Amino acid sequence: MRVIRAVATLHAGRAAAVRQGVRSVSLGACRAAVETPSLRWTGSQLESRRLFSRSSYLRNANMTAAEIALKQAKELAASNMTPEAAAARMTPEEAKRLARVRNIGIAAHIDSGKTTVTERILFYTGRVKAIHEVRGRDGVGAKMDSMELERERGITIQSAATFADWKKKEKGVEETYHVNLIDTPGHIDFTIEVERAMRVLDGAVMVLCAVSGVQSQTITVDRQMKRYNVPRISFVNKMDRMGANPWKAVEQINTKLKIPAAAIQVPIGSEKELEGVVDLIEMKCIRNDGQRGVNLKISKEIPAEIKELCEQKRQELIEKLADVDDEIAEMFLEEQTPTPDQIKAAIRRATIACKFTPVLMGSAIADKGVQPMLDAVCDYLPNPNDTDNLALDRAKGEQPVKLVPYNSLPFVGLAFKLEENPYGQLTYMRVYQGSLKKGAYLYNSRGNKKVRIPRIVRMHSNEMEDVNEIGAGEICAVFGVDCASGDTFTDGGLPYSLSSMYVPDAVMSLSIKPKRSSDADAFSKAMNRFMREDPTFRLHVDEESEETIISGMGELHLEIYVERLRREYKVECETGQPRVSYRETITQKAEFDYLLKRQSGGPGDYARVVGWIEPNPTEGEDNHFESRVVGGTIPDKYISACQKGFQEACIKGPLLGHKVIGSSMVVTDGATHVTDSSDYAFNLAAQMAFGKAFAAAGGQVLEPLMKTTISAPAEFQGNILMLMNKRGTIVDTEVGADEFTMVADCSLNAMFGFSTHLRAATQGKGEFSMEFSHYAPAPPHLQKELVQKYQKELEAKRTK
Numbered sequence: 193m194r195v196i197r198a199v200a201t202l203h204a205g206r207a208a209a210v211r212q213g214v215r216s217v218s219l220g221a222c223r224a225a226v227e228t229p230s231l232r233w234t235g236s237q238l239e240s241r242r243l244f245s246r247s248s249y250l251r252n253a254n255m256t257a258a259e260i261a262l263k264q265a266k267e268l269a270a271s272n273m274t275p276e277a278a279a280a281r282m283t284p285e286e287a288k289r290l291a292r293v294r295n296i297g298i299a300a301h302i303d304s305g306k307t308t309v310t311e312r313i314l315f316y317t318g319r320v321k322a323i324h325e326v327r328g329r330d331g332v333g334a335k336m337d338s339m340e341l342e343r344e345r346g347i348t349i350q351s352a353a354t355f356a357d358w359k360k361k362e363k364g365v366e367e368t369y370h371v372n373l374i375d376t377p378g379h380i381d382f383t384i385e386v387e388r389a390m391r392v393l394d395g396a397v398m399v400l401c402a403v404s405g406v407q408s409q410t411i412t413v414d415r416q417m418k419r420y421n422v423p424r425i426s427f428v429n430k431m432d433r434m435g436a437n438p439w440k441a442v443e444q445i446n447t448k449l450k451i452p453a454a455a456i457q458v459p460i461g462s463e464k465e466l467e468g469v470v471d472l473i474e475m476k477c478i479r480n481d482g483q484r485g486v487n488l489k490i491s492k493e494i495p496a497e498i499k500e501l502c503e504q505k506r507q508e509l510i511e512k513l514a515d516v517d518d519e520i521a522e523m524f525l526e527e528q529t530p531t532p533d534q535i536k537a538a539i540r541r542a543t544i545a546c547k548f549t550p551v552l553m554g555s556a557i558a559d560k561g562v563q564p565m566l567d568a569v570c571d572y573l574p575n576p577n578d579t580d581n582l583a584l585d586r587a588k589g590e591q592p593v594k595l596v597p598y599n600s601l602p603f604v605g606l607a608f609k610l611e612e613n614p615y616g617q618l619t620y621m622r623v624y625q626g627s628l629k630k631g632a633y634l635y636n637s638r639g640n641k642k643v644r645i646p647r648i649v650r651m652h653s654n655e656m657e658d659v660n661e662i663g664a665g666e667i668c669a670v671f672g673v674d675c676a677s678g679d680t681f682t683d684g685g686l687p688y689s690l691s692s693m694y695v696p697d698a699v700m701s702l703s704i705k706p707k708r709s710s711d712a713d714a715f716s717k718a719m720n721r722f723m724r725e726d727p728t729f730r731l732h733v734d735e736e737s738e739e740t741i742i743s744g745m746g747e748l749h750l751e752i753y754v755e756r757l758r759r760e761y762k763v764e765c766e767t768g769q770p771r772v773s774y775r776e777t778i779t780q781k782a783e784f785d786y787l788l789k790r791q792s793g794g795p796g797d798y799a800r801v802v803g804w805i806e807p808n809p810t811e812g813e814d815n816h817f818e819s820r821v822v823g824g825t826i827p828d829k830y831i832s833a834c835q836k837g838f839q840e841a842c843i844k845g846p847l848l849g850h851k852v853i854g855s856s857m858v859v860t861d862g863a864t865h866v867t868d869s870s871d872y873a874f875n876l877a878a879q880m881a882f883g884k885a886f887a888a889a890g891g892q893v894l895e896p897l898m899k900t901t902i903s904a905p906a907e908f909q910g911n912i913l914m915l916m917n918k919r920g921t922i923v924d925t926e927v928g929a930d931e932f933t934m935v936a937d938c939s940l941n942a943m944f945g946f947s948t949h950l951r952a953a954t955q956g957k958g959e960f961s962m963e964f965s966h967y968a969p970a971p972p973h974l975q976k977e978l979v980q981k982y983q984k985e986l987e988a989k990r991t992k
């Protein structure tokens with residue numbers, strides 16, 4: 193009886209909605225609209241708030257329609273609650289759970305010891321029973337480097353997620369913190385892995401090498417952390433190495449990264465004699481003892497030889513805090529000494545506000561200082577409730593809304609990483625709001641497609657643990673969800689999208705084809721998978737050469753995929769020479785008046801377009817199209833065809849067939865023909881007009897310039913200078929006591945095979961890293977050579 197009554201109300205609701213001008217609307221939304229007078233929704237609001245499906249309505253059929261509507265209205269209202277209101281609704285248990293959650297990443301320059309640090313974290317938290325080193329002699333390899341290739345080469349290629357429980361003593365009481373952790377690769381070629389980790393993490397541990405300090409890749413991860421406002425603590429690793437100097441690292445964080453930083457520890461002993469650290473806040477010694485340093489020996493007696501240094505560094509810490517925190521500043525002015533609790537609270541406030549980074553130190557390989565670093569993660573990095581996670585409300589013109597990590601709110605999550613494993617496609621998801629139960633239905637905001645979540649797991653590198661539910665603020669992985677990296681999932685009621693991450697442009701490409709034609713299927717399967725997993729890996733088929741071209745972030749990036757094809761798919765490939773991804777642009781204004789008039793038997797093609805092209809006035813690399821046609825000489829329907837034509841022309845520039853950037857096309861006039869004009873004709877006319885005006889507009893080839901950092905023992909300074917003089921512009925050099933670092937802007941072209949030259953010039957002791965910086969005009973001789981080569985290839989095709 194109730195069902196019938198409810199369904200009747202429902203249909204009345206739908207009729208009411210249709211009267212309001214809604215084309216199609218879910219029954220649930222109608223119901224809420226009709227029965228909740230306080231919510232007077234407009235037609236479009238109704239459309240965008242398709243709350244519940246018919247089946248969910250019928251599942252609730254033992255409630256009256258009014259009860260259901262009220263329930264929905266409450267949930268809807270809850271979803272639009274202010275953060276304060278939501279926080280007020282949070283139960284003490286919920287607040288306590290969140291206060292003990294940390295989602296953190298470990299990021300650093302190549303080889304700083306991220307994986308080694310992570311391995312220690314897993315060991316001390318009891319997550320793994322034994323420590324296996326990166327490239328260790330036991331042949332096992334670090335837990336977090338689970339890919340065969342990673343273990344072989346000793347580098348991290350994919351970021352790996354894991355979780356661990358850290359039992360932290362707080363004033364004699366043990367509190368368990370749940371830490372979700374992502375170990376990211378250091379090599380710039382795998383930068384997307386860092387990018388997506390930063391997008392979803394609440395905090396990070398920036399690892400630095402005690403000898404090298406801030407290195408080129410540290411600067412890159414610093415930029416990524418700043419891009420996503422990720423608070424960080426810093427850990428100066430490798431304190432056991434000869435020449436270790438934590439103060440140089442602290443100073444460089446201040447000067448090179450421009451983040452106020454101060455050490456909160458002082459090392460006890462140095463190099464091989466390193467014993468542990470002095471905690472400057474509580475002024476106590478923490479020494480690692482026992483096998484693998486599992487036991488911590490705490491004492492208040494600071495060794496006499498470092499007592500003065502500790503006092504000086506404590507004072508520096510307080511002064512630095514006074515610069516960034518009002519409370520400490522006030523105490524400082526009044527010459528009061530803050531208590532350890534006040535110092536800790538100030539460090540936490542300033543770190544979370546991204547105004548400060550506390551610096552810790554130790555040696556992961558020597559099992560020193562890792563546990564205090566874990567304590568600092570809990571003390572100073574934010575819990576999911578401390579950070580502002582924003583979504584864009586599509587129903588309100590993409591207005592930002594704060595997401596509240598409260599289990600009872602409607603679900604909002606971000607799929608930040610895809611990975612195929614033997615059980616199917618795994619989607620890593622950060623839950624920002626609401627909780628997710630196994631078997632629940634979610635909506636993918638892109639296309640509003642409904643998906644069921646059949647299985648939820650927690651990842652531990654390449655192993656997983658099934659769970660039935662995952663709470664707000666956590667990271668998990670789900671199975672069987674067809675989506676792309678960066679998709680937002682909601683429970684259907686919220687028109688929210690989470691801004692996605694920054695995907696850098698590819699700078700290098702190479703042609704590839706399987707050696708055996710029988711491998712074609714496996715080849716395309718692998719390519720599809722790689723592209724879905726890695727947005728910086730792209731593939732296209734060159735129309736002219738009919739070659740398959742893969743492009744990515746560098747030689748190593750592409751090399752790793754070719755290797756994975758061979759190992760994981762047993763597909764041997766032939767590859768061409770790596771090629772630089774050039775760009776084309778224009779430098780001045782050039783007018784066009786192009787008439788396309790073709791008659792070949794049947795209906796012809798006719799379109800005339802008049803206007804000009806010029807460098808994009810709004811700067812940047814985007815291309816811009818504008819119509820200033822008056823009097824309808826080109827009807828509106830053909831204007832969009834012109835725009836499409838312009839966009840298509842920009843995909844394959846006239847000089848080299850590479851992408852055109854930073855150009856603008858303005859159409860002012862034109863003409864049509866009664867029967868022969870069409871979208872096709874205007875699209876083509878715009879393309880031809882662009883191609884013809886390109887030379888007059890000062891068409892130019894741009895090449896990628898790479899910020900290159902080279903470091904080597906100081907004795908090789910002369911050799912490196914000679915090597916770099918030919919290759920680029922030297923931007924900065926730094927000569928340390930025994931190390932020499934140079935930063936130069938080099939064209940990617942000049943850097944092919946550079947590692948071999950560097951090895952020869954430094955007896956294998958030099959290292960370098962490269963990062964895309966910007967596009968710059970290619971030298972005229974290179975430009976001429978490239979254009980001639982391309983035109984010759986085109987000519988050869990035409991005459992074939």
Ligand SMILES: Nc1nc2c(ncn2[C@@H]2O[C@H](COP(=O)(O)OP(=O)(O)OP(=O)(O)O)[C@@H](O)[C@H]2O)c(=O)[nH]1
Nearest residue numbers: 302303304305306307308347348378430555556557
């Ligand atoms: N002396 C010394 N060596 C260390 C320490 N921590 C790590 N290493 C060594 O440094 C090298 C790099 O360590 P990883 O943990 O792979 O560094 P990573 O930063 O994860 O490397 P990528 O992921 O390839 O960037 C390995 O040979 C480690 O054994 C340390 O505290 N002291």
